[in-house]
Structure formats: C-alpha cells, structure tokens
Amino acid sequence: MKFVHWLLLGCVVAMPLSASAQWQWIDKNGKKVFSDQAPPPDVPEKNILRRAGSPPPARATFDASGGEAPAADAAGTAPAKARENAAAPKPSGVDKDLEEKTKKAEAEQKAKEAAEAAKLAKAKADNCALARQGKATVDSGIRIAKVNAQGEREIMDDTARAAEQKRLQSVIDSDCK
Known part of the structure; x- marks a missing residue:
C-alpha cells in the first residue's frame, strides 16, 4: 500500500511539469510572447524562439575578443540558429502601448x-x-x-x-x- 501512495504522490508532483510546455516567439511589434498555444500562422519561422516541449535555447558564450561566439553542439546547428536569431527583429526595449498611454x-x-x-x-x-x-x-x-x-x-x-x-x-x- 505504501508503494501506491508514493506512486500517487510522484504523479501529483510531476503534474506541473507537463504545464511548463510553452511557446515563445516575437510578434510583429517586436514584443516577446509566451503562450501554451502555438503562434498564429502569420508569425515567420525565424521569430519562433521556443517550441512547446523543447528545451530553452542554449546561452551564447563570449570569446576573448568580446564578441559572441555561439556554442556548437554535436550536430553543429548552433551557428545556424545564431544566424537565425541575428536575422530576427530585436525588441527595441520600448513598449509602444506604454508610450501611447503615457502620451495620452x-x-x-x-x-x-x-x-x-x-x-x-x-x-x-x-x-x-x-x-x-x-x-x-x-x-x-x-x-x-x-x-x-x-x-x-x-x-x-x-x-x-x-x-x-x-x-x-x-x-x-x-x-x-
């Protein structure tokens, strides 16, 4: 009976992990969007930063010259991802809605x-x-x-x-x- 209790407790503890499946993308205004739903079809593939169930993107490392050197993984896809991320629009750090509200x-x-x-x-x-x-x-x-x-x-x-x-x-x- 104790084994069943431990198994049930393990299932209850592991349940929130399934809820952590999130999508992350940059919308047309340059804002990062987090959702448990897939992005709309009008979002280009290069703007999708994270898919549900995939691990978060690897952090970039810096080389001795101060530039960013992407960490290569076993398949060598990190440089390709770095090029995709470089082509993605960068958020400007200014929220347009907030600016409009303050002006108003x-x-x-x-x-x-x-x-x-x-x-x-x-x-x-x-x-x-x-x-x-x-x-x-x-x-x-x-x-x-x-x-x-x-x-x-x-x-x-x-x-x-x-x-x-x-x-x-x-x-x-x-x-x-």
Whole structure:
C-alpha cells in the first residue's frame, strides 16, 4: 500500500511539469510572447524562439575578443540558429502601448490644467466685474443698507463706506489685470 501512495504522490508532483510546455516567439511589434498555444500562422519561422516541449535555447558564450561566439553542439546547428536569431527583429526595449498611454495621460493632464486655468480666469473676471460694479455703487454716494448678523438692516456711515471702498479697490487691483 505504501508503494501506491508514493506512486500517487510522484504523479501529483510531476503534474506541473507537463504545464511548463510553452511557446515563445516575437510578434510583429517586436514584443516577446509566451503562450501554451502555438503562434498564429502569420508569425515567420525565424521569430519562433521556443517550441512547446523543447528545451530553452542554449546561452551564447563570449570569446576573448568580446564578441559572441555561439556554442556548437554535436550536430553543429548552433551557428545556424545564431544566424537565425541575428536575422530576427530585436525588441527595441520600448513598449509602444506604454508610450501611447503615457502620451495620452500627459495630454489629459495638460487639458485638465488648461481647464483649471480657464476656470480660474473666468472666476477672476467675474470677481473683477462685481467689484467694479460695487465700487461704482459705493462711489455714487447713494444710501447703502446692509444686513447685519442679527438680520437687521443698517445704513452705512462714512467710515463703513470708506472701508468698503478700500476693500473693493483691493479686489479690483488683484483680479482686474
């Protein structure tokens, strides 16, 4: 009975190894693609880097001159594979989708800033117009009544009128440019 348990445990442990069968290829945009499915038929043979069930490609070795010297295997196919890999398009290291997203985000940020600036300019223009209208009213000399905190009407005296003129002039100075 113990042998059956060990055999079952071995099968369970070995099961994920069958899932490691993956394809690897370079798509038309130059990006590496990993999949458990075969690449589409429009992918050229030279762009397929790894097939399901095959071992990963051998790593290149470097010779003393600093150049890449492919390691030759028993069949002598490593130099041929090296030529195929050299002909394959190299990934540029820049993700086009990411670049587009960042450009789009920057454009949205600039649009938000422009909208905020326009909103601020409109508020300043409105404040300027109201301050000029209020100053014209105060300068006219007519009686002006204000409502106090208790809800009672009070007529402005000369000191309150002078203070209101100063306040309105400071608003005009800051918002009307």
